[in-house]
Amino acid sequence: MIVAHVDLDAFFAAVEELESPELRERPLVVGGDPHGRGVVATANYVARRYGIHSAMSCAEALRRCPHAVFVRPRKSLYVGYSRAVWDAVRQVVPTIERTGMDEGYLAVGEVARDFAAAREIAEAVQSAVLGSTRLTASLGVATCKVVAKVASDRRKPGGLTVVPPGREAAFLAPFDVRLLPGVGPRAEHRLRAAGVTTIGELAALTDDRLRRLAPGRVGAMLRDRARGIDRRGVETEAETVSISSEETFAQDVTDAERLHDEVQRMAGHVAARLQRSGDTARTVTAKLRYSDFSIRTRSTTLAVGTDDAARIGELACRLLDRALRDRPGALRLVGVGVSGLEPYRQLALV
Ligand SMILES: [Mg+2]
Numbered sequence: 001m002i003v004a005h006v007d008l009d010a011f012f013a014a015v016e017e018l019e020s021p022e023l024r025e026r027p028l029v030v031g032g033d034p035h036g037r038g039v040v041a042t043a044n045y046v047a048r049r050y051g052i053h054s055a056m057s058c059a060e061a062l063r064r065c066p067h068a069v070f071v072r073p074r075k076s077l078y079v080g081y082s083r084a085v086w087d088a089v090r091q092v093v094p095t096i097e098r099t100g101m102d103e104g105y106l107a108v109g110e111v112a113r114d115f116a117a118a119r120e121i122a123e124a125v126q127s128a129v130l131g132s133t134r135l136t137a138s139l140g141v142a143t144c145k146v147v148a149k150v151a152s153d154r155r156k157p158g159g160l161t162v163v164p165p166g167r168e169a170a171f172l173a174p175f176d177v178r179l180l181p182g183v184g185p186r187a188e189h190r191l192r193a194a195g196v197t198t199i200g201e202l203a204a205l206t207d208d209r210l211r212r213l214a215p216g217r218v219g220a221m222l223r224d225r226a227r228g229i230d231r232r233g234v235e236t237e238a239e240t241v242s243i244s245s246e247e248t249f250a251q252d253v254t255d256a257e258r259l260h261d262e263v264q265r266m267a268g269h270v271a272a273r274l275q276r277s278g279d280t281a282r283t284v285t286a287k288l289r290y291s292d293f294s295i296r297t298r299s300t301t302l303a304v305g306t307d308d309a310a311r312i313g314e315l316a317c318r319l320l321d322r323a324l325r326d327r328p329g330a331l332r333l334v335g336v337g338v339s340g341l342e343p344y345r346q347l348a349l350v
Helices: 011-019 058-064 075-092 115-133 145-152 168-172 185-193 199-203 207-213 216-226 256-277 309-326
Strands: 003-008 028-031 040-043 069-071 096-100 103-106 137-142 160-162 242-253 279-290 295-306 331-343
Touching: 003 115, 003 145, 011 028, 011 040, 011 075, 028 058, 040 058, 058 069, 075 096, 075 103, 075 115, 096 256, 103 145, 115 137, 115 160, 137 145, 145 160, 145 168, 168 199, 199 216, 207 216, 242 256, 242 279, 256 279, 256 309, 256 331, 279 309, 295 309, 295 331, 309 331
Parallel strands: 028 069, 137 160
Antiparallel strands: 003 103, 003 137, 028 040, 096 103, 242 331, 279 295, 279 331
């Protein structure tokens, strides 16, 4: 397999710079209110020199750089640019898996026989994106997704890192374990507490130590990834047909308010995933599992898709109430799902 991970550089900020070229030389933060509780969505490279990064509070960003320019995200604008980017990428590599508006995997092996050709394809992707949008992208090329993803982050902005076959584990080994896709904050904490700080150290864990640190399939998967072993293929969009979130309760729940809270929270997760990929969904589904394990689902379909957490939550609560009216009872599980995904359509909404 030859796969590339493509990641646009400081995407939101780069779009804002294209729209207002006078911002290019200034520290720019796209995000929330620096005088409120806003967080940084994206900072341009000038702002990063002040230590500003994504997910930092805007108040902290302002402290680090009082003369930074703060702008609110303009999502419909980014969606338009994102569409142009992916249209350009598809001209070079037809099989793509978008994992966000600004990043995704490319099945380079379908158009390149070997790694020399793959490098040329990756460069062609960069030129195509630059030519059609004036945005820069960084790419990683490798035999599997996890290595390609780590590689795409190595030489930003505008970088290209090719990891030849056989070099996967050696390439990954020196990096901080936090950089390995799949290692979340909790796993990172446990690994670090046990003295595992690099991906190489994770790769070298014995079965015994691994079992104690990260038991079960997740642990084995993480160690495989640390060794550069990852058999996931590139899945095209058509395969992402639905997104869902569900919660099994420790004890069966009948309290309507508690159920509504759970449903709203799950609607938030679902909406966040839609927003990350720039999709909207037309169908909202509520799933209920009763104490006798029987399952009911109720769905509703909208004329125009949505990615709004409150809207999805409200619809799912209504569906839940309807199902509970039809069949009252204590619930072991509730779930919220969306389907009928449509890329880029929220333009019509906002
Ligand atoms: Mg990016």
